[in-house]
Amino acid sequence: MKSKLIFIFLVLSLNNSLYSREIGQTEITAENGVEVFQDEKYYLIKQNVKIVSDDFTLNADEVKIFFRDDLYDIKIINAFGNVILISETNLIKAEGDELLFYLDDEKLNILGNNSIFSNEDIIIKSNGKIIIENSSGKFEILGKKSSLESKEIFIKGNLINGKMNKLSNKNSIKELYVNDDNIAYIKNNEIEMFANIIKYDDQSSIIELENNVKIKSKSETIIGDYGILDTKKNSYKVRSKDTNKVKVVITNNNE
Amino acid sequence: MYKFIENYDENINENSLKFSGIDIAEPRFTISGRDENINITAKEGNFIGEDKVLLNKEVIFDSSNFSIQAQSVIINRKEQSAISNYKSLFKSKKTIIVSDGFNIHQGGLKIEFYGKSKITIK
Numbered sequence: 001m002k003s004k005l006i007f008i009f010l011v012l013s014l015n016n017s018l019y020s021r022e023i024g025q026t027e028i029t030a031e032n033g034v035e036v037f038q039d040e041k042y043y044l045i046k047q048n049v050k051i052v053s054d055d056f057t058l059n060a061d062e063v064k065i066f067f068r069d070d071l072y073d074i075k076i077i078n079a080f081g082n083v084i085l086i087s088e089t090n091l092i093k094a095e096g097d098e099l100l101f102y103l104d105d106e107k108l109n110i111l112g113n114n115s116i117f118s119n120e121d122i123i124i125k126s127n128g129k130i131i132i133e134n135s136s137g138k139f140e141i142l143g144k145k146s147s148l149e150s151k152e153i154f155i156k157g158n159l160i161n162g163k164m165n166k167l168s169n170k171n172s173i174k175e176l177y178v179n180d181d182n183i184a185y186i187k188n189n190e191i192e193m194f195a196n197i198i199k200y201d202d203q204s205s206i207i208e209l210e211n212n213v214k215i216k217s218k219s220e221t222i223i224g225d226y227g228i229l230d231t232k233k234n235s236y237k238v239r240s241k242d243t244n245k246v247k248v249v250i251t252n253n254n255e
Numbered sequence: 256m257y258k259f260i261e262n263y264d265e266n267i268n269e270n271s272l273k274f275s276g277i278d279i280a281e282p283r284f285t286i287s288g289r290d291e292n293i294n295i296t297a298k299e300g301n302f303i304g305e306d307k308v309l310l311n312k313e314v315i316f317d318s319s320n321f322s323i324q325a326q327s328v329i330i331n332r333k334e335q336s337a338i339s340n341y342k343s344l345f346k347s348k349k350t351i352i353v354s355d356g357f358n359i360h361q362g363g364l365k366i367e368f369y370g371k372s373k374i375t376i377k
Contacts, residue, residue, distance in 0.1 A: 021375070028374040034352060036366040045374070070320075072349035072376045 026053040026074075028063075042066045051077070056087040060099070077101040083110075091120040096130070106134035121171040122150045122164075137164040137174070157184035157198070165202070176200035183212060191236070192216040193229065205232040213238055278302050282310065286335060288362030293318040295330065295337070306333035314339070316359070321347035323357060335362050340369065349377040 021027040032047035043065050051058040061081025067073050078100050079085075085094040085101070085108075097112025110117055110130040117124040117132055124130050128143015140161040141148060148155040150171075155178055162176035178184040178198040186193045186200075186207070194216075195209035209215070209227035215236050216222075224238035279300035286293040298312035308330050316323040316337070325343040330336070337359040345352035345368065355370025 024377065026374075026376040028376070030372050031370075033354060033370055034368040034372045034374065036368075038364045038366075045372070070348045070350070071374075072347075074376070 021052055023054060026051065028052075028065075030063075036071070041068070043071065049079070055089050056085060056092075058086075058099075058101075059084045075103055077103070090134075093118050094130075108132045108134070119171060122148060124148050138162070139164060152188065154187040155185070155198075156180075158182075162200070172202070173200065174202040188229075188231065189234075190218055191229065191234075193227070195227065200231075206230055209238075276301075279308075282308070284308070284330060284332075286316075286330075286337070286359070286362050288318070289364065291318045291320060291363065293359070293363050295328075297328070303329065307331050318363060321345060321363075323359075325357070336360055343368070351375045 028045060028049065028051045030045045030047055030049045034046070035044040037043065045063045045065065047061065049058075049060050049063040051063065058077065058079060060079035060083040063080070064076075064078040065074055066076040066078070068075055078098070080098050083094070083096050083099040085092070085099060087093075094108060094110050094115075094117045096110035096115035098109075099111070100109040101107075102109075108117070108131070110126075110132075111128070113127045115126045115128070115130050117130050124132075124139070124141055124147070126141050126143050126146040128146065129141070131138075131140040131142075133139070138161075139148075140159075142159055144158065146156070146158060146160055148160055150173075153173065155176070157178040157180035159179040160176070163174045164171050165174040176199065178186065180196060183194050184196060184198050186198055188207070192215070193207065193209055194212065194214040196211035197209070199208040199210075200206070207229040209229070211225060213224045213227040214221065215227050215229065215238055217236075222236070222238040224240040226240070227236060227238040229236040277299045279302075280298070282295075282297055282300035284295040286295065294317045295310065295314070296317070297310035297314040299310070301309045301311070303309045310328045310330065312326060314325050314328045316328075323343055323345045325339045325341050327341045328337055328339040331338075338357070340356040343354055343357045345354070345357070345366070352368055352372060352374050354368035354372040357369060358367040359365075360367070
């Protein structure tokens with residue numbers, strides 16, 4: 001009788017202790033169970049999954065968690081269906097059809113239509129794939145309707161990759177490569193740039209444009225094969241393989 | 256491989272078991288997994304088929320990696336499986352899983368937890 005009471009007490013007390021998450025703990029709830037695969041070293045959590053930790057909250061239809069030797073030692077979180085990741089500590093929000101979170105590398109892959117990643121300074125959107133490496137600042141955006149937007153710049157193209165730099169608590173672009181076989185697009189302050197390939201390097205402050213180049217400012221539009229824009233001097237020049245091909249359209253708003 | 260080890264309480268005789276409707280008092284079984292054995296204990300056990308045993312009251316599965324507690328579990332000696340539709344508590348290193356039941360397959364290589372489940376990782 002005594003042992004039975006102790007057993008019931010143990011089960012009840014452990015259940016009660018699970019109702020509220022303590023600091024440092026990760027709590028995962030689901031509507032339709034968990035499957036643990038010891039050989040494959042992952043567990044599958046099914047239906048309306050919610051993960052709450054000190055650093056983030058994740059909601060998804062299903063979640064696969066890959067571990068090393070023990071269940072607690074998580075290395076990858078793979079979430080599927082209506083995925084929303086929010087980190088209030090890092091001011092990060094991610095949404096997509098699928099999300100892969102590599103905990104060691106602090107790497108985040110967001111996949112599917114209407115994928116979104118945002119932090120305090122930028123919003124990234126794509127119908128393909130968004131890859132963010134928090135530790136290195138590297139990012140890659142692939143697929144249709146891919147874009148990156150901040151207060152200073154708007155970038156659109158089928159492939160956008162580069163590196164972010166966090167200076168004075170502000171994310172700024174350090175390197176950038178944009179490619180789109182149709183046309184890639186960058187809007188920076190009052191200048192719009194179109195080309196198949198657009199490159200930017202923060203050290204030189206130069207934006208380089210290749211193929212089907214068009215630079216559009218308030219006063220003029222220049223069309224050519226190759227263009228360079230100095231973001232510090234706010235000056236630009238465009239050239240063509242055939243020099244006669246460069247076209248300038250001057251817009252005079254006073255006339 | 257399931258092994259019925261022994262009926263521990265020597266004071267319980269056959270008549271008292273028949274009277275109480277219990278086939279085995281304080282049964283102990285072992286599931287031999289590939290990498291580890293899972294020891295199963297309970298207060299009561301009843302044979303419910305050629306290969307199935309219903310374990311009731313304070314059923315505990317214990318291995319070097321984890322333990323599971325539940326009030327009622329059916330084990331299948333032939334299929335090397337154990338199933339419960341009752342609230343269960345799984346514990347392994349820094350991890351606790353509370354669920355509405357469980358199913359152990361392949362000597363513990365795959366464990367399913369049923370229904371509303373909560374995992375707490377410390």
